[in-house]
Each structure stands twice: as C-alpha cells, then as structure tokens.
Amino acid sequence: MLHYSCDLCKRPIDVGSEMRHVVKIEVFQAVEEGRCEEGDCCEEGDIDEIDHLDEVHAMLERIEESQPDDECDAFDDNATRVFRFDLCEGCRTMFLKNPLGGRHGKKLDFSNN
Numbered sequence: 675m676l677h678y679s680c681d682l683c684k685r686p687i688d689v690g691s692e693m694r695h696v697v698k699i700e701v702f703q704a705v706e707e708g709r710c711e712e713g714d715c716c717e718e719g720d721i722d723e724i725d726h727l728d729e730v731h732a733m734l735e736r737i738e739e740s741q742p743d744d745e746c747d748a749f750d751d752n753a754t755r756v757f758r759f760d761l762c763e764g765c766r767t768m769f770l771k772n773p774l775g776g777r778h779g780k781k782l783d784f785s786n787n
C-alpha cells in the first residue's frame with residue numbers, strides 16, 4: 675500500500691479516509707511571436723548583428739568553460755521545470771487561495787468593503 679504525505683504540512687495522508695490532491699506546476703520559457711532563437715529566419719539581418727552573435731556565443735563558451743560541470747544544470751534557466759506536490763484537503767484549500775505563495779497576512783482587495 676502506498677503512503678502519501680502532504681508536501682506542505684508534512685502530515686501523512688490517509689487516502690482511505692481523505693482526499694489526496696496533486697499540484698503540478700510547469701515552468702517553461704515562453705516563446706514570443708516574431709522572435710526567433712535559431713537565426714533561421716534572421717538571414718536578412720545585417721552583418722554586424724551576425725558578428726555580434728558570434729561574440730556572444732564565444733563569450734558564452736568561455737563562461738561555460740569556467741564553470742564546473744556539476745553546476746551547469748542549476749544555471750540552465752531555459753529548461754522546463756515540472757514540480758509535483760501532494761496536498762491534503764486543508765493545504766489544497768490554502769494553496770488555491772494563494773497559489774504562488776505571496777505574502778501572508780496581506781489581504782487581497784477583492785471585497786468592496
């Protein structure tokens with residue numbers, strides 16, 4: 675039998691008597707329209723721009739060489755990250771009220787009070 679625990683309050687979740695909720699968060703780099711990364715559609719650009727790109731590329735290579743291999747993953751900001759959490763009923767409710775974990779104690783002005 676699988677045992678789950680809430681990733682927020684660390685409380686074991688007894689799936690026999692309560693609901694287990696799964697939160698999946700995917701973070702990836704948005705690709706804006708009209709912008710290209712590969713250069714395939716930028717061939718009409720002037721030569722100066724191409725030289726500049728070469729310089730940037732060479733600079734990036736120097737930076738990569740200066741970093742230990744085991745740290746490269748941590749700096750790969752373009753990689754898609756997927757987070758998956760198990761939540762108990764109570765933490766699910768809390769999460770839905772404040773999904774991005776903004777400041778607690780600061781009330782959102784939804785009411786017209």
Ligand SMILES: [Zn+2]
Pocket residue numbers: 680681682683684685761762763764765766
């Ligand atoms: Zn919980």
